[in-house]
Amino acid sequence: xxxxxxxxxxxxxxxxxxxxxxxxxxxxxxxAGIATIENDSIKVMKDKGRVNNLYNxxxxxxxxxxxxxxxxxxxxxxxxxxxNSHPHMDNSxxxxxxxxxxxxxxxxxxxFLSKNGYNFxxxxxxxxxxxxxxxxxxxxxxxxxxNINERFLGAVxxxxxxxxxxxxxxxxxxxxxxxxxVVRKDSPLVIGKGKSENFIASDIPAILTHTKDFYxxxxxxxxxxxxxxxxxxDNSLIEHNKxxxxxxxxxxxxxxxxxxxYMLKEINEQPTAIRETIGSRFKxxxxxxxxxxxxxxxxLSSVNRIFFVxxxxxxxxxLVGKALMENLCKIPTEVDIxxxxxxxxxxxxxxxxxxxxxQSGETADTIAALKLAKSHGAKTLAISNVIGSSITRExxxxxxxxxxxxxxxxxxxxxxSQVALVAILAMYFAEILGTSSExxxxxxxxxxxxxPSKIEQIxxxxxxxxxxxxxxxxxxxxxxxxxxxxxNVALEGSLKLKEISYIHSEAYxxxxxxxxxxxxxxxxxxxxxxxxxxxxxxKSISNIQEVITRGAKTLIITNQIIxxxxxxxxxxxxxxxxxxxxxxxxxxxxLLSYYISKFKGLDVDKPRNLAKSxxxx
Numbered sequence: 001x002x003x004x005x006x007x008x009x010x011x012x013x014x015x016x017x018x019x020x021x022x023x024x025x026x027x028x029x030x031x032a033g034i035a036t037i038e039n040d041s042i043k044v045m046k047d048k049g050r051v052n053n054l055y056n057x058x059x060x061x062x063x064x065x066x067x068x069x070x071x072x073x074x075x076x077x078x079x080x081x082x083x084n085s086h087p088h089m090d091n092s093x094x095x096x097x098x099x100x101x102x103x104x105x106x107x108x109x110x111x112f113l114s115k116n117g118y119n120f121x122x123x124x125x126x127x128x129x130x131x132x133x134x135x136x137x138x139x140x141x142x143x144x145x146x147n148i149n150e151r152f153l154g155a156v157x158x159x160x161x162x163x164x165x166x167x168x169x170x171x172x173x174x175x176x177x178x179x180x181x182v183v184r185k186d187s188p189l190v191i192g193k194g195k196s197e198n199f200i201a202s203d204i205p206a207i208l209t210h211t212k213d214f215y216x217x218x219x220x221x222x223x224x225x226x227x228x229x230x231x232x233x234d235n236s237l238i239e240h241n242k243x244x245x246x247x248x249x250x251x252x253x254x255x256x257x258x259x260x261x262y263m264l265k266e267i268n269e270q271p272t273a274i275r276e277t278i279g280s281r282f283k284x285x286x287x288x289x290x291x292x293x294x295x296x297x298x299x300l301s302s303v304n305r306i307f308f309v310x311x312x313x314x315x316x317x318x319l320v321g322k323a324l325m326e327n328l329c330k331i332p333t334e335v336d337i338x339x340x341x342x343x344x345x346x347x348x349x350x351x352x353x354x355x356x357x358x359q360s361g362e363t364a365d366t367i368a369a370l371k372l373a374k375s376h377g378a379k380t381l382a383i384s385n386v387i388g389s390s391i392t393r394e395x396x397x398x399x400x401x402x403x404x405x406x407x408x409x410x411x412x413x414x415x416x417s418q419v420a421l422v423a424i425l426a427m428y429f430a431e432i433l434g435t436s437s438e439x440x441x442x443x444x445x446x447x448x449x450x451x452p453s454k455i456e457q458i459x460x461x462x463x464x465x466x467x468x469x470x471x472x473x474x475x476x477x478x479x480x481x482x483x484x485x486x487x488n489v490a491l492e493g494s495l496k497l498k499e500i501s502y503i504h505s506e507a508y509x510x511x512x513x514x515x516x517x518x519x520x521x522x523x524x525x526x527x528x529x530x531x532x533x534x535x536x537x538x539k540s541i542s543n544i545q546e547v548i549t550r551g552a553k554t555l556i557i558t559n560q561i562i563x564x565x566x567x568x569x570x571x572x573x574x575x576x577x578x579x580x581x582x583x584x585x586x587x588x589x590x591l592l593s594y595y596i597s598k599f600k601g602l603d604v605d606k607p608r609n610l611a612k613s614x615x616x617x
Contacts, residue, residue, distance in 0.1 A: 002029060002086075002100045003072040004189065005206055006170045006180050009197025009227045013068030014060065016199070020206040021051045021070050025606060029072035030080035035087040035096040036065030037177050042096045046085040066227075067177060069170040069200075071098035077106070078123025088127045090134035091118050095173045097133070099126040100202055101166035101187040109162060125165075132159035133171060152176045153224060156183065157237055166364060168202060180225045184217045188362040188390060191215040191223060191230055193244060198225050203360075204247055204386070205405045213244045216388040245388050261604045263408035263500070267590050268459055271452035273413040274420050274583070276402035281424045282445055288428035293381065293397040297432050303353045306333040308422075309341050309369045310357040313411040313495065317357055317418035319488040320582050324426035327579060328444075330435045338365035342372050352378040357422075359406060359414040361389020370394050383421060385414055399425065408605045410499045412590050415492060416455075416583045423448060423580050447577040451584065454574035458587045465588050468555060468569055469595035472526050473501070479520070479527045479547075480507040480589075483540055486530040489582035493528065493589030500597040500607045510543035523551030528589070529567075531558040532581035541566065557588050 003024030007016040017034045032054055033046020043065070045057045051072065054060060071086035078084035086098045103109070106125035109132065114120070118131045136158035140151060156171055166186035172179075182189060182200055192199035192211040199207040204214065217223060220235040232242045259265035282288040306325050308318030318335045325333040336346070338356075342365070348354065354373040358366045361384035370380050370391060382395035385403050392398035401417035427444060430436040472478070478497060480490035487509045494507035508517050510529070521527070529544045531537055537560045544554060545566065554567045559575040573584050597604045 002074050002202070003206065004098055004100055004168055004170060004200065004202040005070040006068070006182070006200030006225070007197070008067045008178070008180055008225055009194065010066055011197065012063070013065050014063045016210075017068050017070035018051060018054055019209075020199075020201060021054075021072050023206040023208075024072055024201070024203055025051060029074050031073045031082070031085035032071065033073075033085045033087055033098075034068055034070040035089075035098075035172065036063050036068035037172060037174055038063060038065045040174050040177075042089065042093060042172065042174060044087050044089060044096060046087065047082050048080045048085060067172060067180065069096065069098050069172055069180065071100075076102055077125045084122045084124050086124075086126060088122065088124065088130055090130040092134055094175065095130040095133045095137075095171060097126065097130040097169060097171045099129055099170075100168040101185075103128060103163050103167065104165035105163070129159060129163070129167075129169060130171070132162060135159075149176055149179065149224070152179070153181055153222065153233070153237065156181050157222065160185075170200060178226050181222065182217070182225060183220075183222045185219050186364060186367065186390070188360070189217045191217065191225060193230065197227050198230060200225060205407065208247070208405075212247050214247055214388070215242050216245060216393075218393065219390075247387065261408065261594075263410055263412060263594055263604045266406055266408055266413045267587070267594065269404065270413045270416050270587070271455045271459075273401070273403040273417045274455070275452050276404075277417045277420050278424065278448060279402060282427070284442065284445055284449070287431050288424055290399060290425070290428055292399055295397065295429075295432070299379070300429055300433055302351055303331060304351045305348075305353075306331050307341075307346070307348065307352060307354045307373070308333065308335045308357065309338050309354060309366060309373075310335075311338050311363055311365055313415045313492060314357040314359060314363075314366075314418060316488060316492040316495070317415055317422060318355070319491070320419050320485055320579075321355070321357075321422040321426070323485050323488070324423055324579050325429070328426045328430040328436045328441070329433060331429075336369075338363065338369040341369045346372075348373055348376045348378045350377040350379075352376075353381065354378050355381045355383065355422075355425075356391055356395065357383045357418055358389075358391050359385045359401075359403075359411060359418075361386045361391040363391070367391050367394060383418060383425075385417070409607055409610050410496055410593070410604075416586065419580065419583050420448060420451065444577050444579065447580060451576065451580065454576065454584055455587055457574055458584065462591055464569075464571060465591045466595045468571075469592050470599055473596040473599040475526055476504060477520070477525055478503055478505040479517070479525065479552075480505065480530070481510040481513065481527060481540075481544060481547075482507075482530040483510050483536045483543075484533050485578055485582050486510075486532055486536070486540070486585065489586050489589070490528075490530055492582070492586055493530075493593075496590055496593040497596065499610060500593055500602065500604055501600060502602070502608070503596065510540055513543055513546060518546060518550070521547045521550045521552050525552050526555065527552045528555045528557065528592075530585050531556060531560055531562065532573075532576075532585055533578040534560055535578075537562075557585050559584070
């Protein structure tokens with residue numbers, strides 16, 4: 001959830017570091033800081049609050065160092081404060097460290113270090129790391145004392161051996177002023193290669209303006225980064241070579257491109273994102289194609305259950321995936337929250353296909369759930385927006401959305417691209433298995449191809465949504481209702497409203513309303529109903545009528561013929577196959593949440609307490 005940046009080269013490090021942190025603000029954080037090597041010492045500048053606060057720190061403009069590390073922190077251990085901000089140093093001020101993740105055994109390590117004379121200035125788990133490095137540097141094996149550089153790397157390695165949990169670590173020291181040592185386990189870290197300079201970051205967009213050539217670190221892999229070279233070592237410190245990956249994202253895609261907020265930009269990018277995700281996966285009259293996975297009819301015929309496993313918005317995409325897989329492929333499908341999946345002893349074996357969805361590909365709970373499935377012999381397939389991300393390197397198969405960088409914390413284009421890609425995957429499986437008719441699949445392909453232009457129709461007419469948002473933005477509670485896939489997308493609409501407007505909202509399957517939740521309906525409360533399945537129109541109208549008789553005001557998002565006079569507001573969207581209707585019906589709910597948040601004067605892109613990539617469990 002935190003952000004990491006590092007720089008080593010010929011330029012002043014401070015501007016590069018701060019610019020990188022600004023690019024990572026979408027990840028969520030409560031404090032920020034940098035450390036640079038200045039002559040023979042380390043200079044640390046940090047404070048709680050926004051990255052821009054660093055510019056106001058006395059002496060920051062005087063930093064001339066060309067080697068530095070930087071961090072935005074999202075509190076896990078210790079309240080947001082200057083003392084708890086990163087970077088952290090050891091007692092001798094010889095080593096500085098930034099760290100993403102959680103050190104689960106930090107209490108024991110802190111006790112061990114305290115007994116050996118070390119003092120602590122913060123409440124964080126991270127502060128044990130630089131002190132452990134110092135401990136092993138001064139008490140390390142004689143065999144590594146001959147070379148200072150090897151001694152530094154050996155001390156980091158020994159410190160890491162003591163850590164339990166997840167981490168991405170950068171370490172610097174004036175004893176090796178021309179190197180940054182990095183290591184990762186279960187937290188993302190990339191190295192960007194430049195000319196006589198190199199960059200380090202937790203996310204590619206942070207350094208995308210400087211390079212498109214990246215090394216993607218694996219778990220338990222170390223790197224020694226200098227300005228002209230990057231050396232890689234395995235967990236036994238045996239050196240090895242590593243291939244560079246070229247990332248084709250346009251650096252401008254990570255900017256606002258004239259929009260007031262990233263979220264609004266990304267809502268409007270959805271037609272392009274879906275076109276790119278569809279790409280060359282299929283054409284009308286031709287079968288779907290996934291060149292990046294090799295799944296045979298023999299294997300699919302042996303699958304007796306599919307799991308979609310994800311968190312948050314990606315979990316909602318999985319719910320739509322369930323309907324697609326069961327309808328098209330006739331395979332029983334379950335959808336699990338990743339943080340729950342690991343701990344309920346799921347029944348999985350070699351006949352189970354587990355599909356994991358994560359925009360960033362770095363969601364800690366999802367990665368852990370994937371590893372569990374592999375240990376039980378299940379095949380795993382990752383769906384991510386980031387090439388080379390951790391989840392895609394762990395999975396047996398990987399396929400990608402092509403939504404481009406998503407910066408706003410509240411996901412929009414990643415969700416619709418995920419649903420589109422899952423729809424193509426379900427058609428691909430159905431074609432292999434022969435479980436759906438050619439005409440049914442061909443019609444769904446046609447509907448998918450038409451989605452971008454239909455989204456553009458909705459985006460071209462937003463005044464009605466904006467006006468409705470203005471009427472209701474001061475409310476404290478709202479409810480979303482739907483049946484089938486309309487209920488799936490109601491959950492996503494409710495989540496968007498919670499995330500960025502801080503209005504309490506709940507989503508319910510419309511048929512369940514009378515089994516308890518209707519007790520919450522009172523005069524004047526807003527209820528948003530989604531009706532896109534022609535087979536469920538009458539039932540849905542009947543359910544929503546129940547809230548009208550109890551005084552609720554209603555907004556209906558529909559592509560069906562609705563009797564006049566039943567509802568306060570009706571928003572008509574283009575018609576499409578009910579299996580993929582969430583891609584269209586979610587757009588008005590994204591916009592509604594956006595406008596409500598704007599009317600409330602809130603920070604749309606950086607909602608409180610939330611982070612873009614949740615890299616801790």
